[in-house]
Amino acid sequence: MPLNLPDFETLKHYLEPVFYLTDPERRVFVGYLLVSLVLAIVILSRQSAPFLPTVKQIFNPRLWRHPSVLLDIKLISVNHLFWIFMLAPFFGSQIATAIATKRVLVDLFGRGDFLTWSTLHVSLLYTAVLFVADDFARFFTHLCYHKIPLLWRFHAVHHSATILTPLTLYRVHIVEVILNAMRSIFVAGVIGGIFIWLFTGKIAPLEILGVSIFSLMFNLAGANLRHSPIWLGYGKVEKWVLSPAQHQIHHSANPAHFDKNFGVMIALWDRIFGTWVASEQTQVNAFGLSENAEVKQTLRHHLTGL
Ligand SMILES: [Zn+2]
Numbered sequence: 472m473p474l475n476l477p478d479f480e481t482l483k484h485y486l487e488p489v490f491y492l493t494d495p496e497r498r499v500f501v502g503y504l505l506v507s508l509v510l511a512i513v514i515l516s517r518q519s520a521p522f523l524p525t526v527k528q529i530f531n532p533r534l535w536r537h538p539s540v541l542l543d544i545k546l547i548s549v550n551h552l553f554w555i556f557m558l559a560p561f562f563g564s565q566i567a568t569a570i571a572t573k574r575v576l577v578d579l580f581g582r583g584d585f586l587t588w589s590t591l592h593v594s595l596l597y598t599a600v601l602f603v604a605d606d607f608a609r610f611f612t613h614l615c616y617h618k619i620p621l622l623w624r625f626h627a628v629h630h631s632a633t634i635l636t637p638l639t640l641y642r643v644h645i646v647e648v649i650l651n652a653m654r655s656i657f658v659a660g661v662i663g664g665i666f667i668w669l670f671t672g673k674i675a676p677l678e679i680l681g682v683s684i685f686s687l688m689f690n691l692a693g694a695n696l697r698h699s700p701i702w703l704g705y706g707k708v709e710k711w712v713l714s715p716a717q718h719q720i721h722h723s724a725n726p727a728h729f730d731k732n733f734g735v736m737i738a739l740w741d742r743i744f745g746t747w748v749a750s751e752q753t754q755v756n757a758f759g760l761s762e763n764a765e766v767k768q769t770l771r772h773h774l775t776g777l
């Protein structure tokens with residue numbers, strides 16, 4: 472029986488992580504990477520550190536062959552295969568959650584649809600509420616990953632990276648991939664359900680190029696530098712919006728920095744929970760789980776958590 476070669480769409484499905492580079496919904500979209508590179512060059516040129524050697528260091532093949540970076544790539548591949556073959560069929564869409572939420576609200580409070588706002592106003596409110604709720608859910612699950620020993624075992628995989636590159640974003644244990652997917656579906660579904668119940672007409676987020684305006688702003692503000700050695704602080708703005716440097720503090724191997732800056736964009740949650748640390752007058756000397764102990768950067772060592 473002749474074997475058919477897979478078509479482009481099928482290949483793209485299997486090799487999806489490679490196509491993150493061309494997807495504006497992904498942080499490692501080539502456009503956002505370029506913006507971060509320009510920011511990195513501006514930051515380096517303003518520092519006393521020798522400029523060219525540092526830029527050369529970013530592109531040094533030895534850095535990209537470091538066991539920590541190679542493990543990032545292995546985990547991206549293994550997680551993707553796990554996801555498409557084993558997990559994706561079990562994850563319904565957020566629409567099912569939204570419908571269930573609306574049904575509960577109708578049962579409790581009767582038929583909604585009592586607000587007739589313009590589509591633009593509904594979209595503005597929906598985008599803002601979804602952004603705040605999603606940001607808080609990310610903060611809170613991240614706090615749980617650190618405070619609950621069983622969850623820390625899996626989240627430690629993200630923290631065992633000793634070299635941070637934009638790819639480290641995807642260096643997560645499969646258990647964290649599953650929990651994060653459940654979180655996103657739950658938040659988007661519940662907020663969607665509430666809005667469908669409240670408002671008549673169409674509910675759609677405000678997007679540019681298919682990307683939420685908040686995600687776009689976040690990525691254009693150098694989000695890729697969060698996982699990099701380039702120190703970009705936001706000064707006084709850090710009280711409201713977390714900077715890439717603040718996430719580097721979160722990855723610091725210095726025990727004084729452990730369990731700090733859990734948030735993604737909104738700094739308020741960390742300030743409320745007493746975990747906020749500014750980047751000014753703070754220095755990170757090394758990334759990883761500990762300043763002394765070396766963690767083996769092998770897939771085998773990380774598969775069951777640390
Ligand atoms: Zn963490």
Ligand SMILES: [Zn+2]
Pocket residue numbers: 629639640698718722
């Ligand atoms: Zn991180």
